[in-house]
């Protein structure tokens with residue numbers, strides 16, 4: 001059995017063993033979960049929104065460091081994360097291994113992050129936004145394709161098309177996200193030119209993820225070809241809703257607008273019900289309650305997840321998940337090498 005040295009520009013940038021990153025999760029991106037991922041050799045992600053306050057974030061950063069010395073990132077979801085200035089200050093003071101900004105333009109934070117000398121990764125949904133972050137000085141970019149869950153953009157492309165197109169245009173390490181969650185999609189993304197992969201849904205059906213068993217079982221049970229899921233993730237937004245939400249841009253606070261926009265992009269018919277208390281609830285919610293914020297997911301097994309559900313057939317530990325993914329990839333490489341007489 002061959003054992004691959006998984007060295008890429010991402011592993012060199014972050015000092016991790018595998019070019020695999022945990023995604024950010026509002027409400028469930030906890031220190032314990034991130035530490036469990038980092039311990040495997042992948043990179044855990046502490047979602048600042050989950051820590052709620054700068055002091056909460058400081059405690060969570062220290063908690064991860066008590067569990068493991070391996071690298072992790074801190075996600076700051078621009079426009080949605082409360083106390084962003086304070087959260088950034090804590091990241092600088094604690095000298096975290098890497099800051100990941102996401103969801104909205106990072107322009108007003110770029111200079112401070114760069115000045116801190118901390119590795120900066122920006123996550124975006126389009127190639128142009130990745131190029132913009134690169135211009136601002138991002139050390140790496142995560143590009144999320146349409147296949148993924150979360151913020152959608154009218155110019156977003158399917159994951160593999162996004163990556164193949166982006167590698168021709170982006171010089172900093174490019175990390176692939178969206179619908180990635182097994183050995184084959186991992187290898188596929190690397191062969192397209194990505195320097196690593198970024199997993200949201202795939203890590204949610206693990207024992208350490210602080211989601212309810214009910215949602216984890218939904219992920220196991222779900223099929224990627226459910227018409228509701230296809231419509232939610234791939235269909236363009238309803239033109240009338242999209243036009244209406246764009247008109248709201250300067251009339252409501254950014255966080256409220258972003259939540260409305262996300263719901264329009266994911267085709268939730270209740271998008272107009274968004275009120276300012278919604279965000280607060282979302283942030284304070286426990287993982288088990290997340291599904292309540294997405295009541296319009298229709299008849300498919302409930303829960304916020306992507307096509308990666310197709311690769312998840314049981315709930316395992318994070319260690320088992322990453323090990324299976326890496327070992328499976330090594331087996332595929334070995335088989336191909338023998339077949340092709342490499």
Ligand SMILES: Cc1cc2nc3c(=O)[nH]c(=O)nc-3n(C[C@H](O)[C@H](O)[C@H](O)COP(=O)(O)O)c2cc1C
Nearest residue numbers: 023024025026077102148149150178179200201306
């Ligand atoms: C329950 C849930 C919560 C999420 N919360 C956030 C968040 O707060 N900030 C963020 O940048 N991305 C968030 N995401 C998006 C993920 O970090 C990641 O980009 C996405 O899940 C990738 O697609 P995949 O699920 O197909 O792997 C969330 C995703 C899920 C499923």
